[in-house]
Amino acid sequence: MTGRGFLPEGWGVQGEGGIAFVVTGPSGAGKSSVIGELLRRDGRLSFSVSATTRPRRPGEVHGRDYYFLSEEEFDGLIQRGELLEWTEYQGHRYGTPRSQVVDVLAQGRDVLLNVEVRGALAIARAGLPYPVVLVFMIPPTWEELAARIRARGTESEKALDARLAIAREEVRHIPEFHYLVVNDRLEEAVRQLEAIVIAERRRITRC
Numbered sequence: 001m002t003g004r005g006f007l008p009e010g011w012g013v014q015g016e017g018g019i020a021f022v023v024t025g026p027s028g029a030g031k032s033s034v035i036g037e038l039l040r041r042d043g044r045l046s047f048s049v050s051a052t053t054r055p056r057r058p059g060e061v062h063g064r065d066y067y068f069l070s071e072e073e074f075d076g077l078i079q080r081g082e083l084l085e086w087t088e089y090q091g092h093r094y095g096t097p098r099s100q101v102v103d104v105l106a107q108g109r110d111v112l113l114n115v116e117v118r119g120a121l122a123i124a125r126a127g128l129p130y131p132v133v134l135v136f137m138i139p140p141t142w143e144e145l146a147a148r149i150r151a152r153g154t155e156s157e158k159a160l161d162a163r164l165a166i167a168r169e170e171v172r173h174i175p176e177f178h179y180l181v182v183n184d185r186l187e188e189a190v191r192q193l194e195a196i197v198i199a200e201r202r203r204i205t206r207c
Helices: 031-041 071-079 098-106 117-124 142-152 157-176 186-202
Strands: 020-024 045-048 083-089 092-097 110-114 132-138 179-182
Touching (some): 020 031, 020 117, 071 092, 083 098, 117 132, 179 186
């Protein structure tokens, strides 16, 4: 005993290094709003900013919401091995810069990621030497999902139908995740995600 506590210096309950909390779900599930609020509440969480080739939406900021890249710039990240994972969604590519995750976890800090479903599963299979916790977020109903996407005002009815078709395929992967968060009301969804973070930080062993 050193007098500073039960645990060795630099060692959390889950062991050395941070935890990667990977949040995914259909477009329109409200992931960004829930994640943004949790980040404001929990200063121990670092957000991993993804890279994408899709156009920037109104109000989005380069380096905060995404790194908005050209196709050539994205190709460069792939060729240099700087992406932990990448996937294509509705004609645009999305990827996770390795440094945004691995370097932060190595410092013992927890990382929160907002990625596409296939990207989340790829991160789980990447063999990281740190815990990876997969969280799937959904709205309460399909009607609510459609209403949220339509409210953006950025999608035609044809594009909306395509997003809903993709969402129906994505929810089939729910059994491959550790947790499910139903985002009916923002405050309740934030509490659910916050509870997951707290529980995983207190976990002693991992099967």
